[in-house]
Amino acid sequence: KVYLSIFWNKLDTLAIILFILGCILRFLPINQCFCFARIVLAIDLCIWYIRTLDIFSAIKRLGPKLVMIGEMIHDLKFFMLMLIVFILAFGVPAYSLLDGIEKHSWHMPRYIINFAYWQIFGELQEIDQIEKNYELSGYVMFFLLVAYMTVANILLINLLIAMFSNTFDRLHSDTNCIWKFQQYSLVCYELKRPLLPPPLIIISHIWRIIIYMFSHIIKIKWFYMKYIEEKNQAKKIKINKILTKQIEEIEDAFGHEIYFFSLKNNQEQIDSNEERIYSPQEISSNKIKTLENQIQIIQNQQSNMFQYFERLMNGIKKIGGNDIEMPK
Known part of the structure; x- marks a missing residue:
């Protein structure tokens, strides 16, 4: 139970089972089993590629993104439930009106979903048949398509984008805290291996x-x-589950309190620095200090120039210019 409580371990177990099953089907002397083996091994390879995402948890910039992807997939599950309802609500009546009476086939659900699902992404392949049909069924199909495209393509897609944006904004402020927990979990996991x-x-x-x-x-x-x-x-150490839950809640409360307190102090420090830099008093004092520095530089240059002139006159006197009168 402890091993399978981790998502990546579940993925490893599934991938290993599919690999063993694919190898067994691969060497059975039946043509159909060889086709099944290719399908199983193809799905297994896809799972192994997804499994490599666990490596990114050690990277500070990519680790929290895995948590965001997991939360977005959780949002996507509820979205897909609503989308399936609208797909069936449009696909089944549209298929019955468009193709009329047909013999039952197990490929029919695939055609219905294929027809309704790709309309969301602008693949309007059946629009020509609807435009040429001026009967009552054609008008009903036209209004069904308009209503479906309005709800699915405008309402539901924007709802999904809003859900993803909310999830991203909620987790983006805690990326540093999330990555530290990921590092802790990774270290604890590797110590047991x-x-x-x-x-x-x-x-x-x-x-x-x-x-x-x-x-x-x-x-x-x-x-x-x-x-x-x-x-x-x-x-x-095995302790009571209720006590464990209480300890975890206390740790989370203290951890979040300390974390947000540090964020608040940092923000206050940043705000105070901005106010000190951009306040009028600071601007005036800075200008005065700059002017005083410039005056001091000019005075230093004047004193240097007077010293230079004094040395120049002393040199002229030594050459023979004793009759030169110094200015008083």
């Missing part, structure tokens, strides 16, 4: 089996100590 990576992980499993056999069957003391050490390392 063996040291060697796949496919060398089989060596770690064989070593665990050897430790168990030599500690319980042959009863060697050194292997028994190793077994106790690994068992204590993987041991978990």
Whole structure:
């Protein structure tokens, strides 16, 4: 139960089962089984590609985006329930009016959904048949199409965009907190795993089996100590579920309080800095300081120039200009 409580572990289990099933069907001497094996292995490959998204949880910019995608998929489930209702409400009557009486076929649901679903994205393939039909069924089809395109293409699509925007804005402010929790979960998960990576992980499993056999069957003391050490390392403290829930709620409350308090202090500091920079008093004092600095620079230049003139006159006197009178 603990292993399957993690989404990625469920995905691993499904992918491994599909891979084994596809390999078994692949080597059965039946042509139909070979076709089924290709389908199963194709779906399995798609799952393995999706499984690689777990690597992004270690990246600060991409990790919170995985949480956003998960929440958006949760929103998409409720949206698809509403969309299916409108697809069936339009597709079944439109198909009956457009094609008339036909023999029953299991391919009919696919045609109905295909006809109604792609209308949302502008694939109006049947519009020519509706335009040429001036009978009562054609007018009914026309009004059904107008109502369906108005509801599905304008109302529902914009509703989905608004739901996604709300989810993104709600999670975007907590991206730093989400990534830290992801880092913590990743570290805890990796600590429970063996040291060697796949496919060398089989060596770690064989070593665990050897430790168990030599500690319980042959009863060697050194292997028994190793077994106790690994068992204590993987041991978990079992407490009451109600107490666990209370502790988690208290931790979440304190964590969010500290987090938002730090955000508030940072925002107040930023606002105070902006007010100090852009207030009129600060602007006037800055201008005065700038003017004083410029005056000081001019005075330094004047003193340097007087020193230069004094040295120049002393040099002229040494050359023979004793009759030159200095200005008083």
